[in-house]
Amino acid sequence: MPRAPRPTEKLLEVARSGSKMGRRQQFSTATKRALVDVAEEHFAGQGYAATSLDSIVAGAQVTKGALYHHFHGKQALFEAVFERVEQEACGRITEALRTREDPWDAAMDGLRAFLTVVQDPTYQRVVIQDGPAVLGYERFREQERRSTFALMQDIVRATLDSSTYDLDGAMVETFSRIFYGALSAAGESVTSADDPVLAVARIEVAVGLILDGLRVLSDQGVTPRVPST
């Protein structure tokens, strides 16, 4: 079985950035990256189920041997794509988070960034739509917990800590879950809205009202009965 020649120039060109690697490893990481790139494109475009490995390896100009050398299977490849998409989302939110001083204002900024991320078609398809089904609940939760959800938890913790509420970690997590779910659902609805800008404005009003309510209660010195074991 003779081996077919492959085009090398482009691969090398891409690979030559990370300098301290042998040519071998440079090629390797280049093909791996190409696979993830093409996979992300296909997974985001047509979804996980409708994407065949054949189309991916064809797009990356490699064979299934290469794919299965780098990944355990289709799911592992998806997971790599998933992680990258999540990571980029985290980066965007984190960036938008470093401006305001007042925690409640910063929270609103973070929420806005979160809303923007959730509207990204790739994020929607890969993370929200296919993520839970493909990774399974456990892995999905785990991935979520150490990326965007972690950010949400930071935001919530910062705002709640500035209030008079005396909430333990579990309650912070509960509040984070609630806001995380709320903004995910709200953000997704923006995509199918007739006027996305208006939809975002409405969401900001609603969330702002909720936050204001919590702040007023805090100013009144209200302290919820936190259940414990």
Add this chain to the structure above:
Amino acid sequence: MPRAPRPTEKLLEVARSGSKMGRRQQFSTATKRALVDVAEEHFAGQGYAATSLDSIVAGAQVTKGALYHHFHGKQALFEAVFERVEQEACGRITEALRTREDPWDAAMDGLRAFLTVVQDPTYQRVVIQDGPAVLGYERFREQERRSTFALMQDIVRATLDSSTYDLDGAMVETFSRIFYGALSAAGESVTSADDPVLAVARIEVAVGLILDGLRVLSDQGVTPRVPST
């Protein structure tokens, strides 16, 4: 191609309840029902992707010919299961909703029922985990909109109408989306909690606090600027 005899007693026994049908139709609906029953069991137990049509038809003691006579394919069968699960969930929530008088109290009751439903493993797997990926976003949203989400919208509308807020339909929908997402996420987190009862209690405290905040703002006569076109 001779035809293998099939057991008839059980089918007839099941089918004989809806009286005004020919024997033919009784058998037909019985097999269809059997298919959906077995499909629900498998889809809920192992998920959509891991369930083969062969295992379903074997469980229902029919063949693929029968399946494809009643459904267009695997997805259509899943949709039938999905609808049934959603419908039962709606029934449960609706039932729990007819007790209190004060809209804010009724909301908390509906919330509790919603939390219970979302914890049901079948509901989780079929509706939340596999639903979006299998049906696709459009169909999923459509199904959602006329079932559990519709209920949520009723609850939200009832409570907001009793407040001083002057919110149009779009804002009601926005609030509904927010609470729907919040409770979905919160409810799902209950399942993986160490102490589910405690987790539910925490969620009720958190949501209660949010609702209280909104009520206090309403009592203060606060009216949000509702964006319009």
Add this chain to the structure above:
DNA sequence: GGGAGTACATACCGTTGGTACGTACTCACA
């Protein structure tokens, strides 16, 4: 410079969703 391990390519397999086609049965209508 040669042996070991890497980074793939090629060929093949089992399963699965879906289809084509055949047949037994029922029921309206003559």
Add this chain to the structure above:
DNA sequence: TGTGAGTACGTACCAACGGTATGTACTCCC
């Protein structure tokens, strides 16, 4: 009462896809 049309399946088969087994060229280190 029988007969033709339509229903409700059963059987056999196919194409596509995920995954595997195996072979080979290339690199790198001793």
